[in-house]
Amino acid sequence: MSINIYVGNLSFNANEGELRELFEQFGSVDSAKIITDQFTGRSRGFGFVEMSNREDGLRAIENLDSKDFSGRSLKVNEARPKKAMGGGGGGGKGRDGGGRSRW
Structure with missing residues (x-):
């Protein structure tokens, strides 16, 4: 079983190779x-690594989390599934913002 790994706090100069x-x-x-x-095409400072063997991925997470890479302390953990977009939301007050009626 494979594992998808989130890698945060990457140097903006780091490349995929x-x-x-690593x-x-x-x-x-x-x-x-x-x-x-x-x-802009500029790095957003994070990425994802997919590994085919889950145990290897968990070992990588354990060894690389907080490790210095290109002068930055990496944040490495198992990626959470992407949340579905759309639906729900809202909140806040109605159109008139609460308060007195305009009429």
Whole structure:
């Protein structure tokens, strides 16, 4: 069973090859992706690594969380599933903001 790993506090200069190499010390890496801003193309400072072996991934998390990488202390943990977009929400007051009626 595979594992998807969140990697936060990445240096803005880090690249996906370096990220892959860092995790390959612990096992086979299926993918390494650094998330970038869609308008500027600049790194957003976090990424995801998918490893095919769950135990290898858990070992990587244990060994790499808080580790210095390119001058930054990494935040590494198992990625949470993406939440569905849309629906719900709201709250707040109605159109008139509470208070007296305008009429």
